[in-house]
Amino acid sequence: MKTKNIMIVGVGGQGSLLASKLLGRLLLTRGYDIKVSEVHGMSQRGGSVVTYVRFGDKVYSPVIDKGEADYIVSFELLEAARWTEYLKPGGKIITNIQQINPMPVIIGAAQYPEALVEKMSAAGIDVDAFDALSLAEQAGSAKAVNIVLMGHLSKNFDFTREEWMQAIEQSVPAKFLELNKKAFTLGAEA
């Protein structure tokens, strides 16, 4: 199988590492070669963060480059817009519509762009935007946005619900299992 590329983007602290951990566990059960690249250290502190997930018969590079991503899963709208160039022709952006102001916007040095979903669509980008934060809160915690997004992403793959659930069980603490299963389901149904 040709290598598939998923980018998970967001704001440092939003929980993208758990999402990539979950995907890694899921893909390993199918016997794929996998590479998952993460960001640690300084850039995690509320900055723009990106995780690369690649899988296929043989994966070489640990990173996804411009024009290569099959899917970009974004925790935040501005971050989806930031990384569009990484999407490959025919690729798809799945994004939470939540907006978090970056420091240049907070201090008035820049504006948060308006109507980003429409602008991305107008540029010819396939965007699937939805309110993952509300669904996460409905599931019981705003922190479950990552699992809601994974639920929504799952609609694009042929993994069974059981496979996803097994991966969630391996990735989240037992006491948050039910909450996360619910978050996944809400995301998958959205």
Next chain:
Amino acid sequence: MKQLMLGNEAVARGLYEAGCAFVSSYPGTPSTEITEAIAKYPEVYAEWAPNEKVAMESAFGASLAGRRSFCGMKHVGLNVAADPLFTIAYTGVNAGMVIGVADDAGMHSSQNEQDSRHYARSAKIPMLEPSDSAEALAMAKAAYELSEQFDTPVLLKMCTRVSHSQSVVETGVRTEALKEYVKDIPKYVMMPGNAKRRHPVVEARTRALVEFAETTELNRLEEGSDHTMGFITSSTSYQYIKEVYGDTYPVLKLGMIWPMPEKKLRDFAASVDTVVVVEELDSFIQAHCEHLGIACKGKDTFSCIDELSQNRVADAMGVTHDAGIALSEAIPPRPPVMCAGCPHRGLFYTLKKNKLTVLGDIGCYTLGAVAPLGAVDTVICMGASVSGIHGFSKSQQGKADNKTVAVIGDSTFMHSGITGLVNMAYNESNATVIIVDNSITGMTGHQQNPTTGFNLKGDPCAKIDLETLCRAVGIKRVRVVDPYNLAQCDEAIQEELAAQEPSVIISRRPCALLKYVKHKAPLAVDESKCVGCKACMKIGCPAISIVGGKAKVDATQCVGCGVCEQLCKLGALKEV
């Protein structure tokens, strides 16, 4: 069993399987997780040392005692440990000793982009360089074999993309390795007479290692169908070449980056029309090829700045690839910021308000340089704030005395701030050092240090008392402030700057992200009182923004630290 493992965790697994029994490291991105992962194996003694020099010397002691040992650090940490490195290279080891060093091409979390491979050549010791997690595990084990076979410490060189990428590994079982300590003065006492006899041993060892490099499987030839071109490479650059070209051209992949083979390189060069060396950062493999008289392309094609990627390799080689769609809209950057509730914020606000010159240091508080605070004047390396302020204030002949402070974190102070403070006491500086004590090593992801009272394994242990330590080196004026209390910070800073002797202010409040820190209720804005004056915006808190001309607090981020509340003269910011 097949598992997905971070490169750093794979190194730890390799150390474990090789029977490593002693690990001492100082945290530093991207190397930190090696030591965090090895600490989970009960068979291995593992610790955080106060700095890399101590870590390396401790690891040497363990090797001398007959236990396979490891010390891990980031590239700039190896500068700190360079002193023992160059002499352990002469003594050699008893049990195997491996030194992990992780470079940060692209400077994701570093102050420079130095290429640690030069250390292997300068110190005359072998260096292995894996390109993914499976190799990281295998090479950690191979490094011990090499170390004991050739009586040398071995450098295991990682980089951000290998350290922080997960890939599939197959794990094995642990083999215990134990040697007896035997006293050997000519080998281990490096006074001139003995060192003179050891230097030729080092040179002979390198020659033997070159022979080893000719045949070892660490250096791998991958055949290609087209011999008009051939690549010599290592580490992630190998992955990028394979990503772009697949199996089209032959590739000589060097797993042992120093010393390099000679015949193998020449034979490879003779088998292809054009040799292309692909490596990140400096010309290292290329320089060696040229030294051997092998004509090759390299840094004329690829930059020595920043990390490579498949597209960068393709672009440099003129290979086309897909392009994505960039929006015409300007997307505002999202730089890292101090977290909501960060105890450093109140302190840096006070420094800015007093218009002070601030000599900064390495840690989360480097972010005090970012707008809107912009309160830091310089950041060089671990400890440079304290040593730097001494030179700065002495050279300003009194002009800087009431206007200049050094700011250094608790862990960084223990790492290499103490000696600078000793110098200030000894040579009678008139300057103020502020230790921002957030009770943890923050930037690298919450590691314990000598001031926290806990060790790497999380067990309670001896706790260094910063106040006592500062007084013991001769600083008479030592006081503690709460950085959430702006008036207290202001008063302390003004009084200590006015004093005619060196002083230390400890700005103490645990990192807001620590699990045990209890947060207060988020604040909210009373819109009837807020006039949109933006006084609360001066601290650059990510939880506060102006919406419709009034301040707004993001309740999901706010931890109720109350610093903004102290800036609002109208009392519009309050607990709900």
